[in-house]
Amino acid sequence: GENVEQHPSTLSVQEGDSAVIKCTYSDSASNYFPWYKQELGKRPQLIIDIRSNVGEKKDQRIAVTLNKTAKHFSLHITETQPEDSAVYFCAASIRPGKLIFGQGTTLQVKP
């Protein structure tokens, strides 16, 4: 069935290091892949997204890569800062309006 697997579930890095979160999706019809950041007690906020016709997208310290053949996509955060600490969710859109979310990754950036 429709499924998005996200790894790792927790990630701890030192400030200034890079962080990578990986997701795998099951439905080959998926064509839109957003990433959300959720701070404690706050709403999920869209931080970056990628569509199936693009292999990579970058926005300052954040980048997302997509491998459609392998059905996986990744979030890369460089030069991490303590304010990057949050829960990150990947998602895949299998039809207009239907987002399937991964299980989430709790990122802790140690100062």
Next chain:
Amino acid sequence: SAVISQKPSRDICQRGTSLTIQCQVDSQVTMMFWYRQQPGQSLTLIATANQGSEATYESGFVIDKFPISRPNLTFSTLTVSNMSPEDSSIYLCSVEDLQVYDRGPDTQYFGPGTRLTVL
């Protein structure tokens, strides 16, 4: 992007009762959605709120338990009926904001959520 508000922000309810959550958007949007986020968990789509017609429910969610209204393009309500402690969750509405054309379709923005505790 659209400004999305929800009421109430939180509530504590007794089992067997019902709670209606409101979602208001400051601009007209075509697509509105309702999600559930159980404690420490991911987000699960409950239903798509369709303007002028019945909501479209995802597998595992039924209209009798989660009736939804969408009277116009800026407002929707979700009711959690006959509540039990298992319904304790954060309920979030989201919208697809077609005004943000640099993002394109399918991009969803979330409201602040309603934190529901059922005793």
